[in-house]
Amino acid sequence: MTRRAVFVYGANDRHFQSGRMFHLRHALDAAAADRPDVAVGTIPYRFTNQVLPVAAAYSLRYGAAILSDRRAADGYVYHGFGFSDAYHDACLGAAIDGVPDGAVILSGCQNIGRRARAAVRRKGLRVFFYIDATVRDLVYLGPRVRAAILEAEAESYRLAAGFFVYHEGVAASLRRDYGVDPPAITVVGKGVPANAEEVRAARAVPRVSGTSLTLMTVGTHPRRKGVLRLIEAIDRLPADRRARLRYVVAGPARRELPTRDYLAPLGFLGADQRAHLLALMRRADLGVLLSEWEGLPGSIYEFLALGTPCWMSDLPDLGGLTTRPGVIAEPLPLDPARLSGRLAGLLDDRAALGGLRAAAEAHWDGLGWQPVAARVLDTVLADHVEGKRG
Missing domain, CATH: 3.40.50.2000 (Glycogen Phosphorylase B;)
Incomplete structure (x- = not known):
């Protein structure tokens, strides 16, 4: 043969x-x-x-x-x-x-x-x-x-x-x-750009609930991935609301990001830190990708496979990704004032955020x-x- x-x-x-x-x-x-x-x-x-x-x-x-x-x-x-x-x-x-x-x-x-x-x-x-x-x-x-x-x-x-x-x-x-x-x-x-063993291990990471909101973006380019735009939106919030918010960014060099009390820049995490990165993605309250151009964003696949809900731009041609359970689709063009209002609503309504996570976890096996x-x-x-x- x-x-x-x-x-x-x-x-x-x-x-x-x-x-x-x-x-x-x-x-x-x-x-x-x-x-x-x-x-x-x-x-x-x-x-x-x-x-x-x-x-x-x-x-x-x-x-x-x-x-x-x-x-x-x-x-x-x-x-x-x-x-x-x-x-x-x-x-x-x-x-x-x-x-x-x-x-x-x-x-x-x-x-x-x-x-x-x-x-x-x-x-x-x-x-x-x-x-x-x-x-x-x-x-x-x-x-x-x-x-x-x-x-x-x-x-x-x-x-x-x-x-x-x-x-x-x-x-x-x-x-x-x-x-x-x-x-x-x-x-x-x-x-999803992760193997089954990595996903299973990260799903087992315990989450800590509270009144604060942890956002996370994974991607190399801070401008294209919408990191700078989200920072602008967070800066518009009153100080007491900003104090309840943490924004974790993995990928860009620290020097490419401004200094903010709420910002946690991780830099690039290599293969030896893969498990740590996925654990952070699992613990985040919301994965965020406010870009204006994408293929099919791997980080969103990873967040959803870990049961972490996502907030992303409502981009065209994403094969139904923005309509999946657990996803908030943000209309284009992105408006900093509207983004700030969305953040305020998420901070005030933890029950809604919990519902998004439950929806994401119920469908986390459909991205293989x-x-x-x-x-x-x-x-x-x-x-x-x-x-x-x-």
Whole structure:
């Protein structure tokens, strides 16, 4: 019996893109457990310190400070190295000769690099992309690299056998901006970016009830994630109300946030602090994400999987996330005065907050990766699925 090889590109990294390929790989293992004709493997991302000569050459070419922590004024990194041909030639391209002819590659990045594109043609490989956005949506890319990465993305997409996307908004962008045939696109959503053991352990963390309100946001970029907007809303509250409120922020460097008595900046928490982060998310009264653009936010999935209710922007194309039990959807555009009023109401009505938590806990098992993996596996193994190549 011939086994069909399916390689998940980037499945070794549980941080980039909220670790979606890491979690998809584990779910695919389970989905393929009763499929002796399928072999699932990993092609790893390589970290910057493993490809220093490549990173240095890219930095010289584009004037990009890859190896520093320098950020633009809005908090975004502009160099785009992780989307470039140079990076993916050093990762996927370096491993591509070991991939058997006719194999399937699942890429979580919008580009596979020059070497892999040549191998797709030479070896008859079938590449599927699983993405939360197109490069055109990544407004934080700097102008010097944007054109090159857009060109590489388009060349990679022309070789695609198909696309898996988070929501209809991404599908619409592929159809409109890249000319992808609708049958080549499958909307699959995503699962919670945490494994089952982590979730079970965090759910067992005891909660402490009281009269104060603990809010929490998890995300790297304080401006895009709405952290600064929420701080502005909290500042509008009277001092006695602010004294009953605590805002925990995980992700941004402490220097990127203002100093406030109610603010608890944690900085970036690495893999060795994963259990601590999930415990904090479980203890929070409310997970908050007041952004104006998202794919499918991994932190909201984590909060809800832990039974923590959420307050988030009522963004389009979120696949019903804002209507799930335990979620408060905040209308756009966001208004600081209205946000302050919402906070005052939450402080005054603990019973309503308890009802939100009960609703979230009653539905906390509905966000797993298994349906996503099953749909992906069925699609990549079907012979008739073919993306637009011209």
